[in-house]
Amino acid sequence: MSRVVKPYGDTQDDGKVQLSFTLPIEWSETADEAARQLVSRMGLHDVQVVEGRRIASGFSFFVLYASTSQSVDVEAIKLPSARAHAMTMDEIDAFIAERLGRKIRIAGACIGTDAHTVGIDAILNMKGYKGDYGLERYHMFETYNLGSQVAVEELVRFTKEHRIDALLASQVVTQKGSDVTNFTALSELLEAEGLRDRIALICGGPRVTNRLASELGYDAGFGRGTLPSEVAAFIAVTLAERLRHAAARV
Amino acid sequence: MSRVVKPYGDTQDDGKVQLSFTLPIEWSETADEAARQLVSRMGLHDVQVVEGRRIASGFSFFVLYASTSQSVDVEAIKLPSARAHAMTMDEIDAFIAERLGRKIRIAGACIGTDAHTVGIDAILNMKGYKGDYGLERYHMFETYNLGSQVAVEELVRFTKEHRIDALLASQVVTQKGSDVTNFTALSELLEAEGLRDRIALICGGPRVTNRLASELGYDAGFGRGTLPSEVAAFIAVTLAERLRHAAARV
C-alpha cells in the first residue's frame, strides 16, 4: 500500500511551499529574478517572489511561495522508532526486574564543551519532564549524571570504572557540526576501548533524530520533546534483548 | 563576467534556506521524516525539521531549515526591465511633446470581475502613489480610468472608439490563474480586432512581472511598488520608438 502526499496549500496536491532566504546581492528587480530562478532550480514551479528587499548593503531578503512537484510516499518510510515501546515507570521497573533481575547502571552527560544540561537533566533528574518522571526516580536504574562540558575521554573512563550499562550523551550546540564530531569521537573511543558492544549507547538533543543516531553507530537517538519514560523503555527493552541473544548464543 | 551567488545564512555560500508547509497527514515522527525527505528531494541537504506539529486532524505543519546546492549567476540574468527609463514628469511631458508632438491617449481598467482598483488608481489618479503623481496629472496624457470589473469586450470596444494609444490592464486576484486568463483574453481579442500592433499594451498587479508580461504578449508588466512615472516613461519611450520605426519603414 502506498500513500503519496504533497504539501497542501488550499487544495489537495497543490504542493504549496513557503520559503525565505537572504542573497548576498543588492536589491533590484534582478535580485527578485535571481531569487525566483534559484527556487525554480530546486524544481519548484509557479514561483512567486512576494517580498524582496534590501536589508543591508549587499544583502537582500526574500519571501517566496511556490509549488513543488515532489511528493513523498508516507507508507514507504521505514523509520525505526526509538520511541516505540510505550510503558509506564512501574511497568518498566517490573520489566527490568523480571528480565534482567538486577539494576541497570546508567551514566549521562553533556559532552564536549557543551554546557546545555537542561535537556539531559530533563531525562535524568527525579523531577523529569512534562510530568514524566526522570530516570533517577526508577527503582531499577542506578543513575549518574556527570553534568556539563564532560570530555569524551573522561566519560569513557567513567563508563569503564563504573561498569555502565547504558550511556547517554547530549549535544545541543550543533554549529559547524560540533555535535556530530563529539558524538563520533565518543563512539569511536568506546569502540577502541572495546566497550561499545557491552553498552546501550544513546544520544540526544534537539537536532538529534533516530536516523542520525544509527548513522553514527548509536543504538538510538532522541530529539526534541523526548520524555524520560521513552528513553527508559528503550534502555530496558534493548538490554533485555541483548541478554536474550547472549543467552541464545550460549 | 559572472557572479554566482547562493543563499547566505551566516557564512558565505552556506546556502541556508527556510521553508514551511503543511502536509495532509497526521503528525508523528514519521511525518517529520516525510517532511525531511520531501525537502531532500528538492535537492536540499542538511535538512532540519525544526518544527513539526499537528494543526488539525490529518494535517501537520512543518518549519525546516536546509542548505541548497543550487546557485544562480546574477550577471547572466537578462531581465528586460520595464522600469529602465527614469524620467521626471516634466521630462516625460517634454519628451512626448518633442518626439510625438501630440497627446497620448491612455485607457486603464481593472478587468474581468476584479474590483481591486487601488493599484490602477495609484497609477492613473492625479494624486498618484508614494509622492509620485499619477498619469492624469501629465499634460501630454489624455487619460480614461474605466474603473473596476470591466469586461474585456467592453475595454476593447472603448479602445477602438477612443483611438487609445496605450492600454493599461490591472489584475489583483490571481487565484486559479484568473489573472492570466483575463490578460490572455484581452490580448487575444485585441489581436483578433487588429488593434494589437497599434497600441502599447501594458499589464500590472502585485503578482505581475515583466517576464510574465512578455510571455503573455504584452509590451510590459509592472508589479508591486510600481510608481506612475515609471509607467509613464515606458509609454512615452515605447511609442516614440514605434514612431521612429514606422518612419524608418516609410
Next chain:
Amino acid sequence: MELRIDWTRVERCRTLASAIVEPVEEFIAAHSTVSVERAALRLLGVDGVTADEVPAPNAIVDSLSETGLQSGVALAFGKALAETGLDPAALGEALALGRYALEDFSQTPEQAARGALRPHVEAALTRIRAQREDRAARMARLPQLPPPLLYVIVASGNIYEDRTAAVASAEAGAQVIAVIRSTGQSLLDFVPFGPTTEGFGGTYATQANFRIMRGALDEISEKLGRYVMLTNYASGLCMPEIAVMAALERLDMLLNDSMYGILFRDINMKRTFVDQHFSRMLNAYSGIIINTGEDNYLTTADAVEQAPAVLASQFINEEFAHRAGLPDAQIGLGDAYEINPDIEDSFLNQLAQAQLARQIFPNAPLKYMPPTKHMTGDIFKGHLIDAMFNLTSVMTGQNIHLCGMLTEATHTPFLGDRALSLENARYIMNTARHLGEEITIKPGGAIEGRAAEVLEGCEQLMERVAAMGLMNAIDAALFADVSRAPEGGRGYEGVFARAADYFNPFEDALRSAVAPVAS
C-alpha cells in the same frame, strides 16, 4: 480602561442618525425590488433552475408584467397555487419549465391567493423558527470559548476544499467560519444554484454550499463540544435572497451593510436600501447576527482620516438595523485595524478608536477586522501587525474577531496560514487577557484626545449628511470619497414602486414579529 466620552455628542449623533434614516425608510416602505420578490418565492419553497440555468425565482419574477410585479409576486403566485393545487416547490418548477405561466391565473380573486399562501407562509416561518431554536439549543449544549469569537475565512473556490479547511480551522480554534464569495458574485442579479467547485478568490454562495458547510460544522461542533458558527455575505444584488437561504440553512451571521453595495460595488442606492431592509427583517427573525462593513472605508482611504466616517456609518447602520427590528445583540458593527503601522503611536490611535466603539455601542457584538491594506509579502512583519491587532481586540473587548493572515497580501489563506493566525490570536489574547482591566487611560492624554477628535468629526459629518439627506450625501461623496448618483449604479432597473394592492405576506408577518427597536 474606560475613556471619558462626551455623551451629549453621542446622543446628538443618534438623533442625527434617526433624522438621516427616516426619509430613506419612507422610500423603502413605498418600494420593492426584484430580489425582495424572489426572496418571497424562495421562502415559499421555490428553488431550482430552468433548462438555461436560470434560477426558478428569477424566471418567475422576470415573467411578470410590470403591473403584475408592482402588486408583488406573492399575489400572482398565490393565485396559481390556489388554481393548480400544487405545492409551491412543484408550482415553481412547473412555472420555471414553462408548463404554466402566472398570467394564466390573473383572474383568480385575491382572497383565494391569500388563503392558498397562508399555510406555506406559516410553514416557512416555522422552519426558520425551528432553525433558530435549534441554534439556541446547540449553543447552550456546546458552549463557546472565551470571547472574542475567533473568525476565519475559507475561500478556495471549491466548496469541498472549503469544507476541509473549515473543519481544520474549527479544530484549530476557530469559532466562526466565513465562506468568502467568488469575485463578481455580488454583481450577479441571481443566486447560483447547487454545489460549486470553481470560484475566483472565493466560493459561490449557493444554498447547497451553505448546507454542505453547515453539515460539516455541525458534525465538528459535536466532536469539539463547542458550537462553530457559519457566516456568509448578503450585501450585493441579492441581499434578500441570501438572507432567506441563510435563515433556512441556519447560518449564524451574515455580512449585511446598509451602504456597502452602494459605495463599494456601485449598486444602486435605492435598490440597496430596500433590499437591506427586507433582508434585515429576515435576519432579525432568524436570530442571525449581521456584520456591517465599515472596514471597507479603510481599505481604500486613509484610516486616520476616515475614522469619523466609520463611526458615522456605525450610527447609520445601527439605526437602519433598529428600524428593521434587529436588537443590539444582533448588530455586529464593523471596525478595522487599518492605520499605517509605521506611524509612531499608531497603536494608541487604534486603541482609541476600538475603545470608543466599545463604549458607544456597549451591547452590540462589535466585529473587528484585521489589518489588510498595509500587509505586504513580508509575512513576518505581517504576523506582528496581526499581533498588535489581536492585542487591541482583547484590550477593548471586541466580540467578533476576524483573524488576520500573515499572507494577506499574497493569497486567500492556506490551511497552514489559518492555523498560524489562530495561534497568534490565542497566544496574544491569553498572555494579555486582563490587561484592559488592569490599566486606566490617562485622562486628557493622547488616547482620549484621539477618541474625542473622532467623535467630534463624526458629529460634524453627520450634521452635513442630515442637512442634505443621505442620498444626496452619498452623491456628494461624503462617504469613502466615492460619489454615487441616486439613480445610478447596478440594479436600479430592479427597483419598483409598490402598487396599492402590493402584497408580501412575509413582510407583513415579519413586521409584526420583529418590532422596530427604539435607538
Next chain:
Amino acid sequence: MELRIDWTRVERCRTLASAIVEPVEEFIAAHSTVSVERAALRLLGVDGVTADEVPAPNAIVDSLSETGLQSGVALAFGKALAETGLDPAALGEALALGRYALEDFSQTPEQAARGALRPHVEAALTRIRAQREDRAARMARLPQLPPPLLYVIVASGNIYEDRTAAVASAEAGAQVIAVIRSTGQSLLDFVPFGPTTEGFGGTYATQANFRIMRGALDEISEKLGRYVMLTNYASGLCMPEIAVMAALERLDMLLNDSMYGILFRDINMKRTFVDQHFSRMLNAYSGIIINTGEDNYLTTADAVEQAPAVLASQFINEEFAHRAGLPDAQIGLGDAYEINPDIEDSFLNQLAQAQLARQIFPNAPLKYMPPTKHMTGDIFKGHLIDAMFNLTSVMTGQNIHLCGMLTEATHTPFLGDRALSLENARYIMNTARHLGEEITIKPGGAIEGRAAEVLEGCEQLMERVAAMGLMNAIDAALFADVSRAPEGGRGYEGVFARAADYFNPFEDALRSAVAPVAS
C-alpha cells in the same frame, strides 16, 4: 505607568546587599588571582604567545614561584624591567621565549622595580583614558537612535563573517553588537591569541578579534552617522584580562556578573569574586557599561518562581559594582522575558517585573534579555513572543534591549534573522512608543500585586543570604537552585593570599581614580 512600591522594603534590600557583600569584599582585599596578575602584565603591554601557543602573560605568571606570585607579578616584572632596560612588550616576549627568567632578577630592590614600572603604568592608564575620551567624542558627534539601544549578537565562529554580520546589523538598525564567545572559552584559563575563524556557537574573544570588530564598527558608525557600540563577555576564568582587552580596544559594554561564573559555569566562587572586583574597577575607569547576567537564572529555572532571586541578584550586583567604583550609569542590570508565554496574563507579570526593576534602579541602564527558553522551532510563534517582549521593553523604559530572534531554538542568528528581529523591535516600539506614558496601572490590581510579591520574596531571600553569608548561601543552593562549594569549582588553584609586600600598581592607581560609590 508608575507602580506604587513599598520603599522601606527597597531600602532594607539595599542594606542587606551591603551586609552581604561586605565580608566578601574583605576576602577580595586580601587575595589575588592568576588572572588579575596576567591582567597587570597585559596592561603593561605584554602580549603574544610562546612557541607552544601559550599566551605570554600565562607563561610569565606560571613561571613564578608561589611566594613570587604572592607578592604580585608586577614586582618581579618590574625588577626585570629595571635590570634589562627593555620595554614591557619586548621583555614579555623575551620572558615568554625563555630568554630570561624572572627569578634571575629577584635580588633587585623593590624601589627600582616600582620606578621602572611607573611610566608604563601611566602610559597604560593614559591609553585607556584616551579611548574613553575618544568614545565620548564619537558619541557626541554620532548620536544614537531613540532608546532603547537595540542590541544583537553575532556568533558565526568566524570573526570575518561576524564582521560582515555586524556591519549589516548596524545598517539594519542595531546600536550594540555583541560577539558571542565560542562554547568553552569561559572555562579556559587563558585568552586565545590572534584573529580566529573557528568557534562553536560563537567566536573566540581575542584582542585581535576585538580590534577587527571595533574597526569595522567605527567605519560603519561614520557612514551611518550614529555610533555603534561593541560588547563582549568578561565573566569566566579570565574576567580581568578581558576587561583589559576591552579597555584597550574601546569596547563599550562588557558582560560582567559577580556570580554568573560561579552558578552557571562552576567556576570557583573565590576566584570569581576577586576577578570580578578587579575587572569592574577597570570597567569603571574605561567608561565601559557592565551587563549583569540575571537572565541566566531564568533559562534553567521557572521565571515566575525565580523573579525574587533575579531582583536579589540585581541588588547584589549593584552593591559589588558600587564597591568597585562603578556609578549607576555604568551598571547594566540584567532581566529577561522568560515567563512561559502560554500562561494566562503572563504579559502582565512580565510588565510588573520590568517596571519594578525600572523604578528600583532608576539610573541604571537596564539590560533586558529576550525570550529564549520557551522559544521553539515554530519561528512564527517565536516572532510574536519577541514582539510582546519588545512591547514590554518600550512600555517600561528599558535601556539596553537584546533583540530576540525568531530562530532562537534553531541556530545562532542568520543575517536575515537579525534583520527581521530588528524590524520587529522597531515596528513594535514605534507603534506603541508612548503607550507607557498614556496609561496608569490600576492601584492594587494584579500588576501591582505581582510586583509587591516579587519585592517581598526578594527581601526574604536576602535576609536568609545575609544571615548565612553569601558563600554559604551559594553552597546552600539559594541562587538558581545550584549548589557550589566555597572551595569547589574550576580555577580555585589560581586564587592566592596576598603577601604583605603584594604589589599591583594598577589596582592602586584605579582605587584612587575610581572611588567606591555609596549605594
